[in-house]
Amino acid sequence: MLECLFCGQQEIKKLTLKEILFFTKATQENLCRKCKKELIPLKQFLTCKGCGRKAKKRDLCAECLKWQLIYPEVELRHVALYEYNSLIKEWMERFKFQGDYRLRNLFNEEVKTNLKIDKKNIIVPIPISETSYQKRGFNQVTAILKAAEIPYTNCLANETNQLKQSSKTRKERLEMKQPFQLESEKISFIKNQSLLIVDDVYTTGRTILYAKDILMKNGAKKVSSFSIAR
Known part of the structure; x- marks a missing residue:
């Protein structure tokens, strides 16, 4: 029996053909079928190779071309699981700002699948400021990684005490100063x-x-990025 972490709906989990034929361990799903239908997986679409959003062709979008001029040494390569929509917005609100810590588990299987651990990549979470940590009690990114059992290394410190990102306008986000320091x-x-x-x-x-830039300037060979939503 599956109980949806998001809406609380209970339903009988359907086994996959692989699980039936090969007696493999059933994956632990945390979303009911109704909630999963509301998600928009970006892998179903052509996406900008720089920022991961839906695009007409798999090339750099106009926004990424502007970033490329500002950061010519930084590789613009980002992958996101889902398009940002009302379900993702509500998940963020309940998890990050209302402190529903259970919701760190919502995308465990998807994160595990997409962050398959190998020796090629060191996982580096985006840090939050001390002010945000004191208020929230946790870093939402490291909480997601821990829930999915993904090892990571804290390399960056967030030294800003400015308004949280969600409170800023797009213009304010774009004009923000470098918030990170490399430990x-x-x-x-x-x-x-x-x-x-x-x-x-x-x-x-x-x-x-900003995170990619400071890591590249301090000797990283390559820096790509990943997020739950775009």
Whole structure:
């Protein structure tokens, strides 16, 4: 019996053909079929190879072309699971801002599938400020990674005490100053390494690009990024 973490609806889990034929362990799903239908998986569409949003062709969109001019040394390569919509918005509100910590588990299987651990990528979560941590009690990104049993390395510190990102207008997000510092003991650790930055939602790209920029400037070989939504 499955109980949806999002809406509380109970339903009998349908086994996949693989689970039936090969007696494999059933995956742990946390969303009912009704809620899953509201999600829009971006892998079903052509997406911009730079920011991951839906596009007419798999190339850099106009926004990413502008970022490329500002950050010519940074690889614009982002993958997101879902298009940002009302369900994702409500999930963010309940999880991040209302503190429903159970919802860190909502996308466990999807995160595990997409962040298959190998020696090529070191997972680096986007940090939150001390002010946000004191208010919220947790970093939503590391909470998601822990729930999905994905190992990660904290390399960055968020030194800003400005308004939280969700409270800013698009213009304010784009104009924000570099919020991150690289922890000094991690400088030698990231040298010539491939890193994968993880965030909850990619909005303008400003936050992730600041993170990529500081990591590349300190010797990372390659830095890509991943988020739940775009």
